[in-house]
Amino acid sequence: MSSETGQSTSRKIANVMQETRVFPPSQEFTTQAVIASESQYQHLYKSAKSDRDGFWSDLAKSELHWFKPFESVFNREGHVVSWFGGGQTNLAYNCLDRHIENGLGERTAIIWEGEPGEQRRLTYAELHREVCKFANGLKSLGVRTGDVVSIYMPMTPELAIAMLACVRIGAIHSVIFAGFSAEAIADRNNDARAKIQLTSDGLWRRGKNLPLKATVDEALKKSPTVEHCVVLRRVGNEVPMQAGRDVWWHDLVEQASADCPATPLDSEATSFILYTSGSTGKPKGIRHTTAGYNLWVKQTFAWVFDYKPDDLFWCTADCGWITGHSYIVYGPLSNAATVLMYEGAPNFPAEDRFWDIIERHRVTILYTAPTAIRAFIKWGDHHVEKHDLSSLRLLGTVGEGINPEAWMWYHRKIGGERCPIVDTWWQTETGGIMMSPLPGITPTKPGSCTRPLPGIVPLIVDEELHAVDVDQGGMLCIAEPWPGMLRGIWGDDERFVEQYWTKVPGNYLTGDNARQDADGYYWIMGRIDDVINVSGHRLSTIEIESALVSHPSVAEAAAVGRPDDLKGQAISVFVTVKSADPPTELKDELKAHVRKEIGALAVPDDIRFTNALPKTRSGKIMRRLLRDIAAGKEEIAQDTSTLEDYSILAKLRGDEE
Ligand code: WTA
Secondary structure: OOOOOOOOOOOOEOOOOOOOOOEOOOHHHHHHOOOOOHHHHHHHHHHHHHOHHHHHHHHHHHHOOOOEOOOOOEEEEOOEEEEOOOOEEOHHHHHHHHHHHOOOOOOEEEEEEOOOOOEEEEEHHHHHHHHHHHHHHHHHOOOOOOOEEEEOOOOOHHHHHHHHHHHHHOOEEEEOOOOOOHHHHHHHHHHHOOOEEEEEOOEEEOOEEEOHHHHHHHHHHOOOOOOEEEEEOOOOOOOOOOOOOEEEHHHHHHOOOOOOOOOOEEOOOEEEEEEEOOOOOOOEEEEEEOHHHHHHHHHHHHHHHOOOOOOOEEEOOOOOOHHHHHHHHHHHHHOOOOEEEEOOOOOOOOOOHHHHHHHHHOOOEEEEOHHHHHHHHHHOOHHHHOOOOOOOOEEEEOOOOOOHHHHHHHHHHHOOOOOOEEEOEOOHHHOOOOEOOOOOOOOEOOOOOEOEOOOOOEEEEOOOOOEOOOOOEEEEEEOOOOOOOOOEEOOOHHHHHHHHOOOOOOOEEEEEEEEEOOOOOEEEEEEHHHOEEEOOEEEOHHHHHHHHHOOOOEEEEEEEEEEEOOOEEEEEEEEEEOOOOOOOHHHHHHHHHHHHHOOHHHOOOEEEEOOOOOEEOOOOEOHHHHHHHHOOOOOOOOOOOOEOOOHHHHHHHHOOO
């Protein structure tokens, strides 16, 4: 806990948000839904809870292909868990071969659009062929089961092909978002002991051609374990190729055979590691497995996105994040879905690119992040109104809490008031979605991720580890294991146990705070470390921020605590406004607005206007950096390697009230 005040009278977090709007799905949506009745959900939820092993055993048998059947369903020894022990399966087989065997080889798997506008379509049969060829290419470079392949590539079909090729032969991929620095790549390569690096000559971003290979060359100077680098030609840049080390993707696959049987892999074989930044310290390589992860992403995709064969699903995340792993590649493809994959920026060539893509391709399900939604709001409704979005039938969000007013905009402007919104709460560590509305049955409330999926048993406790009452905030834990849970931090068992399993013994500690309302709905209240303690009242950042965002002039807001002699902590807020030059009176107006929306307790002590907020590369507001700025610290002592734009910090420091 970050609160240093010692004044706390209650260790619970106050709930000050008053959100009473409820949006039930339309009859039309419900009638056709995968989960179409409350009793169906209740039945699934109760079966998973009362007979966990039976429930998952049945699904694992029906949903996955097994080279060798599993002998046990769940085992735990200390902190080592295993699902489907004794069994052998393969993620790529479940994503490709299985569908081809079922006669779906001609179905489109990926529709890809590059930023400059080119398009490609790959059927399941074509994707299978490309994956097999590249897998053989990797083998020819000496890649064996258990080797780590580091992937630093643009959002092209080859990125998905590379991931699938790795898991096909039991190589472990570590995808690094193609915006990270050479230093960040080298750190991750060394931690993972990566053997092969995959990259491209460059990538397109907002019309510019970024030199990925040059960054990789820098990184490889400090990555002694990497033996070869495979380079995809994407933009046509001249790049130096180091003899003996570097090889072109096209040369590698040209000779390769398209026959590459999937390797039967133990259920618990590591499928991939994915680095995620802790709030402090070096990034953690979150380790996921083969069978449990596959089942979890397959099943959650089917439940939450209500997928039907004529849908076109578009997840706007990058494959460098868990959302891309689970809901561009493994979840949709194991369901034989058709996904849209887009390479570039949402504002190139103009701020309507997303709506243009949806209109042209007739996207039916859109899954994006609150940070993007807030940017769209700021860019203006006219970009949306130019386009026909009537193909959409379902919307989703992930990555941060969504402020209720941003939710309302998404509902009205993008969903035409007809599309259910699934606000999905989950983490890199959880592998797939944990809490979310089921679009056919769950009445939604703006800002709530509603209820747990079958198999998920949330628990909210206070600092003394007592379960909290209705509408009281506390630490969100997960009390029962689920198949998609992380199995470790790569090379650091101690940190794994310390971080997730120690504070609330016997439960998985998520690191988020949450409350459950009287209807049983969950509301995520932000990271545990972000709580603001004002005169002993513990306030969650999202509630103050949502009050600010509900003011018509405000586009984005971040609230943090700073030390205050009197109150323990004072509330500092950083606000991005929609107009270029906010009048000074706006500060008083915003204070009055928060007083009206929440109450005197939550009125910000200082307000700073800013053009942009510091964010991670996946779009999360970095409140811990803002805390240092609010406290007037000259130097930021924290890890800033995941910060998207360094110049923002300097600007913020100069913009004192
Ligand atoms: C936050 C992304 C509120 C949360 C899949 C979590 C959310 C962290 C939501 C994980 C949501 C994600 N509502 N908060 N719907 N979704 N978060 O590892 O703090 O990038 O712990 O995984 O994002 O982020 P990660």
